[in-house]
Amino acid sequence: DVKVTQSSRYLVKRTGEKVFLECVQDMDHENMFWYRQDPGLGLRLIYFSYDVKMKEKGDIPEGYSVSREKKERFSLILESASTNQTSMYLCASRVEPGFTEAFFGQGTRLTVV
Amino acid sequence: AQKVTQAQTEISVVEKEDVTLDCVYETRDTTYYLFWYKQPPSGELVFLIRRNSFDEQNEISGRYSWNFQKSTSSFNFTITASQVVDSAVYFCALTQGGSEKLVFGKGMKLTVNP
Numbered sequence: 699d700v701k702v703t704q705s706s707r708y709l710v711k712r713t714g715e716k717v718f719l720e721c722v723q724d725m726d727h728e729n730m731f732w733y734r735q736d737p738g739l740g741l742r743l744i745y746f747s748y749d750v751k752m753k754e755k756g757d758i759p760e761g762y763s764v765s766r767e768k769k770e771r772f773s774l775i776l777e778s779a780s781t782n783q784t785s786m787y788l789c790a791s792r793v794e795p796g797f798t799e800a801f802f803g804q805g806t807r808l809t810v811v
Numbered sequence: 812a813q814k815v816t817q818a819q820t821e822i823s824v825v826e827k828e829d830v831t832l833d834c835v836y837e838t839r840d841t842t843y844y845l846f847w848y849k850q851p852p853s854g855e856l857v858f859l860i861r862r863n864s865f866d867e868q869n870e871i872s873g874r875y876s877w878n879f880q881k882s883t884s885s886f887n888f889t890i891t892a893s894q895v896v897d898s899a900v901y902f903c904a905l906t907q908g909g910s911e912k913l914v915f916g917k918g919m920k921l922t923v924n925p
Binding site for chain 1: 856
């Protein structure tokens, strides 16, 4: 069974904190993605990675960075968390090339207070 | 640029009704891939179907069917004889050829009432 695992289901952080969201996949997939999901806005792409140490900005990268040091792990970093980053964060992975389906983790509900 | 539009935000039907979820896409590429995903109340997105731009054949899988029309840039999803278990948020998504970027629409919440 394919597996994408996000390190936390729920997270509460304070404004200004540095926050790490971790995602691990066990399928040897090249591509990994981070999305945020907000009511009425759907899934918006923050960053994606198509190989180790390779990344590309998605549609809403401001306030975020990512790290992919190993193929199986893709981290989303909030350098200084703000309340407008309170959201559901979804990680996904898929094998190259782009016609394959993506597999999603269970999501991390982040609340910034 | 690639873009997916799901104009309907929410639909409510009674069990056994048929319902069609609309998806309109924009891409400058002649090669692209379209997807539908389901997000049940539990939250995890589940892949339903993939279609590439060279295959306009419609597909049926049980009560689910998909109508792909390049002329109108649409990839619509129909659920026949809906059931309560179909209640979920449904997303349409697009990848352009030559890109690994996967872009989603805003989703459509379907509620099927008994």
